[in-house]
Amino acid sequence: MDILNKIVADKYKEVDLKKSLLPVAQLEQSVLFRRTRNSLASALQNSSTGIIAEHKRRSPSKGTINQNTNVGQVAIGYQKADVCGMSVLTDIKYFGGSLEDLQLARASVTMPLLRKEFIIDEYQIIEAKSNGADVILLIAAVLSKEEIKTFSELAKSLDLDVLLEVHNEEELHKSIMPSLDMLGVNNRNLKTFEVDLDTSKSLAKIIPDDFVKVSESGISSLEAIRDLKQFGYEGFLIGENFMKTNNPGKSAKEFIQKLK
Numbered sequence: 001m002d003i004l005n006k007i008v009a010d011k012y013k014e015v016d017l018k019k020s021l022l023p024v025a026q027l028e029q030s031v032l033f034r035r036t037r038n039s040l041a042s043a044l045q046n047s048s049t050g051i052i053a054e055h056k057r058r059s060p061s062k063g064t065i066n067q068n069t070n071v072g073q074v075a076i077g078y079q080k081a082d083v084c085g086m087s088v089l090t091d092i093k094y095f096g097g098s099l100e101d102l103q104l105a106r107a108s109v110t111m112p113l114l115r116k117e118f119i120i121d122e123y124q125i126i127e128a129k130s131n132g133a134d135v136i137l138l139i140a141a142v143l144s145k146e147e148i149k150t151f152s153e154l155a156k157s158l159d160l161d162v163l164l165e166v167h168n169e170e171e172l173h174k175s176i177m178p179s180l181d182m183l184g185v186n187n188r189n190l191k192t193f194e195v196d197l198d199t200s201k202s203l204a205k206i207i208p209d210d211f212v213k214v215s216e217s218g219i220s221s222l223e224a225i226r227d228l229k230q231f232g233y234e235g236f237l238i239g240e241n242f243m244k245t246n247n248p249g250k251s252a253k254e255f256i257q258k259l260k
């Protein structure tokens with residue numbers, strides 16, 4: 001079984017348990033459930049840099065990246081660095097994240113927050129909203145066309161932006177629909193963990209212009225961003241490059257200043 005299938009198999013069990021512990025009706029009581037979103041898609045369209053900075057303690061491909069983080073401090077650092085938004089990993093088992101990380105980030109900053117999660121059930125979308133997210137991620141590799149439609153329409157009805165992630169042409173073709181805001185191309189092959197920015201470049205021409213294009217994973221240089229911009233990308237999701245340093249906010253700030 002490859003890592004993505006393993007993560008998803010665990011996620012089904014995790015979500016079943018959560019549903020029995022905290023019903024949707026209770027999630028909907030959160031004050032954050034009624035919050036108006038701060039749109040990541042709009043922030044990217046109005047930015048000259050397009051950086052989405054991620055909070056990532058560890059990953060299946062890299063192991064431990066940074067265990068000494070204070071997510072609130074990282075969020076404040078990223079906001080001061082003038083990123084367009086922050087991605088907060090909420091998976092515990094494989095990435096060391098949590099919904100508490102999302103809540104702490106939300107309590108610390110006003111910028112758009114993406115709940116970075118393996119969404120396989122509508123419950124997680126309501127959970128994202130009630131814990132302060134502005135954006136959800138949907139991964140085409142683990143969802144049917146019908147699920148992408150149902151989940152993205154639910155997200156829109158909850159005033160959330162939707163970032164749909166693809167790895168290849170087949171996933172892209174099944175996913176294109178009006179309820180998406182951003183199309184993300186993940187440069188990491190989740191079977192081999194190899195990263196290749198050519199994945200973003202080759203898919204760029206078949207992503208309709210109606211969607212904000214985001215390139216994800218393996219981005220660590222200004223040259224890579226300048227190059228990807230030529231292919232129409234307006235968003236760049238960066239995790240490890242900032243998180244491997246002892247001050248992710250400072251690293252992001254220095255990076256963005258050079259990019260401007």
Ligand SMILES: O=C(O)c1ccccc1NCC(=O)[C@H](O)[C@H](O)COP(=O)(O)O
Pocket residue numbers: 003004054056059060061062186188190216217218219237238239240241
């Ligand atoms: O990062 C991994 O090892 C990974 C493995 C399996 C599924 C997803 C994975 N990463 C999620 C991401 O999309 C990245 O965290 C994000 O794009 C940032 O990537 P990077 O800048 O390379 O840290």
